[in-house]
Amino acid sequence: xxxxxxxxxxxxxxxxxxxxxxxxxxxxxxxxxxxxxxxxxxxxxxxxxxxxxxxxxxxxxxxxxxxxxxxxxxxxxxxxxxxxxxxxxxxxxxxxxxxxxxxxxxxxxxxxxxxxxxxxxxxxxxxxxxxxxxxxxxxxxxxxxxxxxxxxxxxxxxxxxxxxxxxxxxxxxxxxxxxxxxxxxxxxxxxxxxxxxxxxxxxxxxxxxxxxxxxxxx
Amino acid sequence: xxxxxxxxxxxxxxxxxxxxxxxxxxxxxxxxxxxxxxxxxxxxxxxxxxxxxxxxxxxxxxxxxxxxxxxxxxxxxxxxxxxxxxxxxxxxxxxxxxxxxxxxxxxxxxxxxxxxxxxxxxxxxxxxxxxxxxxxxxxxxxxxxxxxxxxxxxxxxxxxxxxxxxxxxxxxxxxxxxxxxxxxxxxxxxxxxxxxxxxxxxxxxxxxxxxxxxxxxxxxxxxxxxxxxxxxxxxxxxxxxxxxxxxxxxxxxxxxxxxxxxxxxxxxxxxxxxxxxxxxxxxxxxxxxxxxxxxxxxxxxxxxxxxxxxxxxxxxxxx
Ligand code: HEM
Numbered sequence: 001x002x003x004x005x006x007x008x009x010x011x012x013x014x015x016x017x018x019x020x021x022x023x024x025x026x027x028x029x030x031x032x033x034x035x036x037x038x039x040x041x042x043x044x045x046x047x048x049x050x051x052x053x054x055x056x057x058x059x060x061x062x063x064x065x066x067x068x069x070x071x072x073x074x075x076x077x078x079x080x081x082x083x084x085x086x087x088x089x090x091x092x093x094x095x096x097x098x099x100x101x102x103x104x105x106x107x108x109x110x111x112x113x114x115x116x117x118x119x120x121x122x123x124x125x126x127x128x129x130x131x132x133x134x135x136x137x138x139x140x141x142x143x144x145x146x147x148x149x150x151x152x153x154x155x156x157x158x159x160x161x162x163x164x165x166x167x168x169x170x171x172x173x174x175x176x177x178x179x180x181x182x183x184x185x186x187x188x189x190x191x192x193x194x195x196x197x198x199x200x201x202x203x204x205x206x207x208x209x210x211x212x213x214x215x216x217x218x
Numbered sequence: 219x220x221x222x223x224x225x226x227x228x229x230x231x232x233x234x235x236x237x238x239x240x241x242x243x244x245x246x247x248x249x250x251x252x253x254x255x256x257x258x259x260x261x262x263x264x265x266x267x268x269x270x271x272x273x274x275x276x277x278x279x280x281x282x283x284x285x286x287x288x289x290x291x292x293x294x295x296x297x298x299x300x301x302x303x304x305x306x307x308x309x310x311x312x313x314x315x316x317x318x319x320x321x322x323x324x325x326x327x328x329x330x331x332x333x334x335x336x337x338x339x340x341x342x343x344x345x346x347x348x349x350x351x352x353x354x355x356x357x358x359x360x361x362x363x364x365x366x367x368x369x370x371x372x373x374x375x376x377x378x379x380x381x382x383x384x385x386x387x388x389x390x391x392x393x394x395x396x397x398x399x400x401x402x403x404x405x406x407x408x409x410x411x412x413x414x415x416x417x418x419x420x421x422x423x424x425x426x427x428x429x430x431x432x433x434x435x436x437x438x439x440x441x442x443x444x445x446x447x448x449x450x451x452x453x454x455x456x457x458x459x460x461x462x463x464x465x466x467x468x469x470x471x472x473x474x475x476x477x478x479x480x481x482x483x484x485x486x487x488x489x490x491x492x493x494x495x496x497x498x499x500x501x502x503x504x505x506x507x508x509x510x511x512x513x514x515x516x517x518x519x520x521x522x523x524x525x526x527x528x529x530x531x532x533x534x535x536x537x
Contacts, residue, residue, distance in 0.1 A: 095511065
C-alpha cells in the first residue's frame with residue numbers, strides 16, 4: 001500500500017487517545033479526579049508519541065522501508081499536540097491560570113522543571129516542521145536543531161521518573177525503550193564511521209545505505 | 219444523614235457469602251453498642267440482605283467533631299483512593315480489593331501493656347465500643363482531598379482497654395500481608411507489610427478513630443475493611459487500612475513511606491501547607507468534585523484541636 005493511502009489512517013489512529021478521553025468525558029469515565037486523569041493520559045501519550053517518532057529511523061534502517069520516514073514528522077507533531085493538551089490541562093484545569101503557583105512549580109518542583117524543559121524544547125521543532133522552514137534553515141542546520149528531540153525525550157522520561165511516588169517500574173520501562181532507541185543511533189554512527197574508514201582501504205558496495213541515512217536525522 | 223437507597227433486590231442475588239457475613243458482623247457490633255440489645259435483635263431478626271444493613275446505622279451517634287461540609291459521594295469515595303496493596307493506580311483498590319477475604323478476621327494486640335497479648339476476634343474487639351459518625355476532611359499527600367462520613371469509635375477507647383504500660387510511647391499498626399489476595403504486595407513497591415504508628419498522645423486524641431464503616435455501611439475492602447485508622451489532621455497514608463496488629467512500643471517505629479523515601483515522608487506527616495513535599499507543593503489542594511483548588515489549612519483545618527500536641531516542636535524538621 002502506498003504511503004499516501006496509509007497516511008490518513010495513521011493520522012486518524014493518532015487521534016484515538018484524544019477520542020477516548022472525550023468519550024470518557026461524556027460517559028463519566030474520567031474517575032473521581034478528572035483533571036488528574038486527563039493530565040496523566042495526555043502525559044502518557046506525549047511520551048509514547050515521542051518514542052514512536054524516535055523509533056521510525058531505527059525501524060527504517062532495520063526494515064529498509066524508506067517510506068517510513070515520511071511518517072516521522074506527523075508523529076513528532078502529534079507528540080507536540082499531546083504535550084500542548086497536557087500543559088494546557090495543567091495551566092487551565094489544574095491551576096486555572098494561577099501563574100504565581102505555576103511559576104513556583106516550574107522553578108521549585110524538579111519534575112515540573114524537567115517536563116517544562118521537554119515542552120519548551122519541542123516548541124522550536126514544531127515551529128520549524130514545515131517544508132519552507134526546512135528549506136530556509138538548510139538540511140544540515142535543520143537536522144542539528146531537530147536533535148533536540150533527544151533531549152526532550154530524556155527530559156520527558158526524567159519528568160515521569162521524578163513524579164511517581166514509589167512505583168518506578170513504568171518510568172524505567174520508558175527509559176529502557178528510550179535508551180535502546182538512542183543507542184541504535186550511536187551504534188549506527190560508529191558502524192558508519194567504521195565503514196567509511198574501511199572503505200578507504202577497500203571500497204564496499206554499501207554506499208546506497210549511507211545515502212539513505214544522510215537524508216534523515218540519525 | 220445521607221444514605222443512598224439501593225434498589226430492592228434480594229441479598230442472594232447481589233451479595234456473596236463473605237459480604238453477607240461482614241455485614242452481619244457490622245450489625246452485631248453496631249447494635250450491641252449503639253442501639254442496644256433489643257433493637258439489635260429486631261434488626262438481626264429482619265435481616266435479609268444488604269439493604270437492611272443500613273438500619274442500625276441510622277441510630278448512629280452524631281459527633282460535634284464532625285465537619286458540616288458536604289461529604290463526597292459514596293461512588294467517588296469508594297472508587298478513587300490509594301491502597302498500594304492492590305496496585306498503584308487509584309482505581310486499582312476498587313478493581314482488586316474484593317480478592318481479599320476479611321472474614322474471619324482477628325487483630326493481634328501486643329507489646330508494652332498490662333493485659334496479656336492476644337489475638338482478638340474482630341467481633342470481640344468491636345463489641346464494647348459505641349459507634350458514631352465522624353464526618354472528616356481527608357487530605358492526601360498528593361494534594362487532593364475529600365470529605366468522608368466515617369463510622370467508627372475513638373482509638374483512645376480501645377487503647378485504654380488493653381492498659382498500655384508507661385513504657386508504651388508509641389502505637390504501631392500493621393496491615394494484613396497476604397500477597398496471594400493482595401496483588402500489589404507481589405511487587406516490592408513498598409516494604410510489606412505496611413506499617414504506621416502514632417505517638418501515644420496523638421493516638422489518644424479524640425479525633426483519632428478506628429473506622430469500620432462509611433456512609434452508614436460497612437467499609438468496602440478498598441477502604442481498608444474491616445478495621446482502619448482515621449487520623450484527619452495527617453496525610454491520608456497515616457490512616458492505615460485493614461489492620462491486623464496493634465502494638466504498644468517504646469521506640470518510635472519507622473512507617474512504610476518513611477522507609478521508602480525518608481526525605482519525602484516523615485514520621486509525623488501532619489498536613490502542613492508551609493512544608494512542601496520535595497516534589498510537589500502542599501499549599502493548595504483539589505477537593506474531589508470541585509473545580510477550583512482550595513488553600514490547604516494547617517493540620518487540615520484541625521489546628522484548634524491538635525496544634526497543642528506539637529507545642530515547641532519544629533514542624534519543618536519533624537515533617
Ligand atoms: C516532553 C514533555 C512532557 C512529557 C513527555 C510528559 C509526560 C508525562 C507523563 C508520562 C506523566 C505521567 C502520566 C501517568 O502517571 O500516567 C506526566 C504527568 C504530569 N505532567 Fe507531564 N509531561 C511533559 C511535560 C509537562 C509539562 C510542561 C508540565 C507542566 C508544566 C507537566 C505536568 C505534569 C503533571 C502535573 C503531571 C501529573 C503529576 C502527578 O500526578 O503527580 N508535564 N507527564
